[in-house]
Amino acid sequence: MSAVEALDSNDAVPEGRHFGDVILKVDNISLSFGGVKALTDISFEVLEHQICAIIGPNGAGKSSMLNCINGFYKPQVGQITYKGKTVKHMRPHEAAKKGIARTFQNIALFKGMTTLDNIMTGRMLKMQKGLFWQALYWGPAQKEEIEHRAKAEHVIDFLEIQAIRKTPVGRLPYGLQKRVELGRALAMEPDLLLLDEPMAGMNVEEKEDMCRFILDVNQEFGTTMVLIEHDMGVVMDISDKVVVLDYGRKLGDGPPDEVRNNQEVIDAYLGVSHD
Amino acid sequence: MSLASQDTELDSFPKLLLRNAEKIGDHTANREKEFGIWQSWTWREVCDNVHDLACGFAALGLKRGDRMVIVGDNRPHLYWSMVAAQAIGAIPVPLYQDSVAEEMAYVVEHAGARFAMVEDQEQTDKMLLIQEGYRDLETIIYEDERGMRDYAQDFVYSYTAVQALGRDFAAKNPNFFRESIAETKGEDIAIMVYTSGTTGKPKGVILSQNNLVIQGRNAAQQEQLTEKEELIAYLPMAWVGDNVFSLAQSYVAGFCVSCPESQATVIADTREIGPTYFFAPPRIFENLLTNVLIRMEDAGSLKRKLFDYFMKVARKVGPEILDGKQVGFKDRLLYALGDLVIYGPLKNTMGYSRIRVAYTAGEAIGPDIFLFYRALGINLKQIYGSTEASVFVTIQPDGEIKADTVGKPAKGVELQIAENGEVLFRSPGVFIEYYKNPEATKETKDAEGWVHTGDAGLIGPDGHLKIIDRAKDVGRLNNGTMFAPKFLENKLKFFPQIKEAVAFGNERDQVCAFVCIDLEAMGSWAERNNVPYASYQELAADAKVLEIIKEKVEQVNMDLANDPLLSDSQIHRFLVLHKELDADDGELTRTRKVRRKIINERYGSLIKALYEGAASGYIETEVSYEDGRKGMISADLTILDAKTFPKATNSAAA
CATH class of the missing domain: 3.40.50.12780 (ANL, N-terminal domain)
Structure with missing residues (x-):
């Protein structure tokens, strides 16, 4: 589908935003764990440079959806097309190599390592030199390390976390840990960034900072983002497209304004009984 | 050259x-x-x-x-x-x-x-x-x-x-x-x-x-x-x-x-x-010292003992060694040893190993804090100055450092005290004028080029200038004795547990005060003593915290009792505010000076409660968040009576 056709589908482009082709297409995904149906026949697509939010009540299948996209879960039915290539089962390390990075709902950093080291782990996949050279350190590996350190430092500068560069992340407050996790994902220079509740548990000020960073990343690097978020204010403010899930089914998708007025969505959020 | x-x-x-x-x-x-x-x-x-x-x-x-x-x-x-x-x-x-x-x-x-x-x-x-x-x-x-x-x-x-x-x-x-x-x-x-x-x-x-x-x-x-x-x-x-x-x-x-x-x-x-x-302004030296002391409390017992012992040595002889005065051989030796194990490493952690000249100004610095740095061998000096003077009015010359003065006139500066006690100066650094404000210029700079600082001060027999307070803030209690709010506030703020204080007393019978706790110092104390708290407001209202602050207030009162001029300024009643005073709320200037007028307006009900003898005061204040939005917070604050002390008897002749 070309960008023009995409426009004709319900993704009206807000003023001043420029999107590319479809980068991610999810087709009829169904996922179940034994008898529990986590996802049922989910389809949607995300355009390049878009910020797409997945919303829904607890247990709606949002995290499962992200896990399917980066290959952590294997859906029983359906397929995912990423950058024009359709795969039945994406493996997590393949996803990472193809430029999909993610952050987790419960922070998954190396608590004992410093901010800088954690961000450097995000560069691991890009390092070419083998174990031998790295163990020797001097020579080519050192040169490589310096290059990657420079990239990591740009991320640190971007996220304004210079002051905690050498602090073990376990000692940092929650909001900052979230930011470091975003930093590690950014260090991969991803094309598609999956953010699982990047603002959960934050206070208003931290949330605003995080929104700013998400928008900045999107603007500066053109990174496409799929994020899960509960704060409706945030979702409506920053996303270009919203996908609503409930009990593993898609209730609807479209620009924030449209979704806001969708009766089914309102019902799901206000807790109307389901037959 | x-x-x-x-x-x-x-x-x-x-x-x-x-x-x-x-x-x-x-x-x-x-x-x-x-x-x-x-x-x-x-x-x-x-x-x-x-x-x-x-x-x-x-x-x-x-x-x-x-x-x-x-x-x-x-x-x-x-x-x-x-x-x-x-x-x-x-x-x-x-x-x-x-x-x-x-x-x-x-x-x-x-x-x-x-x-x-x-x-x-x-x-x-x-x-x-x-x-x-x-x-x-x-x-x-x-x-x-x-x-x-x-x-x-x-x-x-x-x-x-x-x-x-x-x-x-x-x-x-x-x-x-x-x-x-x-x-x-x-x-x-x-x-x-x-x-x-x-x-x-x-x-x-x-x-x-x-x-x-x-x-x-x-x-x-x-x-x-x-x-x-x-x-x-x-x-x-x-x-x-x-x-x-x-x-x-x-x-x-x-x-x-x-x-x-x-x-x-x-x-x-x-x-x-x-x-x-x-x-650095005094605040930075204070914070750093608070940090050092907090971290020392967490250190092992050997380190703590070494620190305590050598700091005692340093307090005794450090400032003298720095001033180049005569010090006994044994003390010199101990100080050298202390430098090796404590002072040197400490200065290194603070980044002050190489300091030749360090200045502090803007507010009064606590004598303990000032001497702590001097004792470590850091040449910290007080200066006095203002924007209108291109900074320098007085500088403490090397070898003549005192905790309670701001030094002698800097090179090229003339100094005098006006009849009303105001400090006046004249120097090549005196500003040209206030932009588009000839009246204010005239008020501040007279025809002969003397600048009126608005600070009340006195020049001692040693030629050192001593600043007491802003001239316009110096008031009188109803019994006619001098009331210098900043002097009291500084005395309170010299305790690491107290971040900010505001004293009231002008044209009143007695002195009362607001106190803001220092979250870092009190928070660390709370952690150590199993006092749970979720917010600044909660910690500030804790009964044990109030008890500690009360102790400090009474200590200040005891000090004041010994000062014949200020013994009537003892603090009778006080309360601990539920929020920090903040420049964003207009309560402090950007350089963190108390804006008395605004405090009087915003906290009028609390001041009233203080003077009416109420046991608590209710307050609702507007706060500004960093993004510029406003919110309201409210609190019921306990008002405490502090013990006051009789005037020291030996000053009765005065």
Whole structure:
């Protein structure tokens, strides 16, 4: 589908935003764990440079959806097309190599390592030199390390976390840990960034900072983002497209304004009984 | 002969820049930490940068006498823009970078600025907002490109674009830069700095090149500053002190000024640079000491004992050794040992190992804190000064350091005390005038050039100046005795547990006070003593916390009882506020001085409760969040009675 056709589908482009082709297409995904149906026949697509939010009540299948996209879960039915290539089962390390990075709902950093080291782990996949050279350190590996350190430092500068560069992340407050996790994902220079509740548990000020960073990343690097978020204010403010899930089914998708007025969505959020 | 004593005929920053580029061109002039690495520029490179900038400004139409506002954290590029503007006779007007747009709008309009040089997107946005209501702001230049991609306005330029324009301009006008620098002279206006203003709107203080250059040079000579000094520039560029230390003295003496990576990394960056010349307001020394003490409490028992023992030694002989006085052999030996195991490593962690001269000013510093640093062998001195004086009025000369004075008149400064006790001074650094405010100028500077500081003080028999309080704040209790609120507040604030205090008593029967706890010190205490709390408000209302504060208040009272002049100022009742006083709420100035009028208005109900003898007071206050939104918080505050002490009997004769 070309960008023009995409426009004709319900993704009206807000003023001043420029999107590319479809980068991610999810087709009829169904996922179940034994008898529990986590996802049922989910389809949607995300355009390049878009910020797409997945919303829904607890247990709606949002995290499962992200896990399917980066290959952590294997859906029983359906397929995912990423950058024009359709795969039945994406493996997590393949996803990472193809430029999909993610952050987790419960922070998954190396608590004992410093901010800088954690961000450097995000560069691991890009390092070419083998174990031998790295163990020797001097020579080519050192040169490589310096290059990657420079990239990591740009991320640190971007996220304004210079002051905690050498602090073990376990000692940092929650909001900052979230930011470091975003930093590690950014260090991969991803094309598609999956953010699982990047603002959960934050206070208003931290949330605003995080929104700013998400928008900045999107603007500066053109990174496409799929994020899960509960704060409706945030979702409506920053996303270009919203996908609503409930009990593993898609209730609807479209620009924030449209979704806001969708009766089914309102019902799901206000807790109307389901037959 | 050091550079500071040479070329005294050079009377402007741009001229001094040319001299430095010529004489010490390879010497590092500026450093800035970026991407985790210290980037540095030599004087020659600085000169080239300023050249391109000045020509770029000229190409954009900046003319002699135009005002250019400068907004941002301490960045070499911003300092260069100031000198570049001066090179073509324009006047830089640095603003406080954390002010909100409305606060800035007043200054931008009042100064009539046509140009704005800002650090980043955040500040650009503020300028664009101001520009909507003030069309005379024609050109905005930003340094940091981040986030600036989508700004399509044709009057917004990047720093590099301006420099490129400047190079084109210079190709056509090769002599422009040097010719226009040759035209600068001592009488030119060097900068306009806006005083934060404890009352009313800020005033634009006009300082000439002579003011800053001569005053900077005099002090540099007095302290024998050389081109080998290292200074870290971290205090707001809008503050006159930064202009004197980081610009005037650096240009006069040729030393290197380093800019930290961000405001949050100042301490780490200071450690890396190891400054030899240093300024910090008392608050910073207090915080650092609090940190050290908190961390020592967490240290193992051996370390703690060593620390306690050697600090006792240091307190006893450290200041004397620093002053070059006679000290016994045994004490010298112990001090040397202490230096090896405690003082040296401690100074190193603080980044103060290499300090030759450190100043503190702005507020009174607690004698314990002051002596702690002196005891460690850090040459910390108090100075007294003001924006209107281009900083220096008095400096404590080496060897004559006292905790309770601010020293003797600096080189070239005349000092006298008016009949009403107000401190007056006259010096080459005395400002020209307040911009567009002849009345205020007349009020402050009399016909003979004496500046009225508004501070009440006295000169001791040793020639040292002692400051008591703001002259207008000094009041009287109903029984006629003197009431100096700041003196009391400082006494309270010298306890690490107390961050801020406000005393009331003028035209009242007795003194009462508000106290704000120090979250860091009290929080650490709470952790140690299993006192759970979720917020500042909760901790501040804890009964045990109140008990501790009460103890401190009573200690102050005991002290005051011994002072014949002030024994009536003992604090009878007090309460602990539920929130920190905050500049964003207008309760403090940007330099963290209490705004009494606003406190009186906002907390009127609490003051009433204090004096009515109520057991508690209810308060609802509006607070501003960092993003500018407002919220309300309310609290029921317990009011406590403090024990007061009878007047010391031996003063009965007085």
